[in-house]
Amino acid sequence: QVQLVQSGAEVKKPGASVKVSCKASGYTFTSYGISWVRQAPGQGLEWVGWISAYKGNTNYAQKLQGRVTMTTDTSTSTAYMELRSLRSDDTAVYYCARIKGGYWGQGTLVTVSS
C-alpha cells in the first residue's frame, strides 16, 4: 500500500533552516510528484510547493520563493523540503502528499522559537 513517512518534529531558532524528509513506498516513486502543504496552529491548509519526482522540476508558492527548496533522492524514494531563514510564523505542521491519488504523510511539526 502507498505510504508516505515523514521525519520527526523539529525545534529551530529564528533565522535557522530546517529540512524535512518524506519517504515514499508502495508505488513507483518517479511516476508521481510530491507536494508539500503546511498548517499553522489552528489554521487551514497552505500549499508550499511541488516537485516532480521524475525530472526534479519544481513549483513553489510565491510567498515562499527564495526561502524554500524541494529535492528528491530517487535511490531512496525520498523527498525533501528545506525552509531557510525561519520566522515564528513558519511554525506549522508540514505535510508531504502525493496529491494525485490522495495520499498524505503523517505530518512534521516544525516549531520556530527563540
Add this chain to the structure above:
Amino acid sequence: QAVVTQEPSLTVSPGGTVTLTCGSSTGAVTSGHWPYWLQQKPGQAPRTLIYDTSNKHSWAPARFSGSLLGGKAALTLSGAQPEDEAEYYCLLSYSGIVVFGGGTKLTVL
C-alpha cells in the same frame, strides 16, 4: 493568486443531507481545476475523500459524493453520521499551482 471560497461552517442533523461548496475567484470551477475534497479531524492529517471532481477514494464512505454545481465544486453528504463531524477542505489546481479553500467546519447535531 486565485482565492478559493468555502462556507466557514455548516450544521447537519444525523441522517440528514448537506452540500458543501467550493468556489473560485477566477470564475466557474470546472473539471480542469481537478477539484479535491479532504476531510480532517482534530490532531490528524488530512484524508482525501474525493479527487478529480467526483472520484471517490477507496476509503471514502459511500455517503460522500462530489460534483460540479452552479459553477462550483460540491461535496454532498447523504445520511450524515456523528463521525462525519470534521473540517472539510477543497483544493483546486490552477496550471500546477494548488490553492486550498479556507475549510468548512461541519457539525453533526
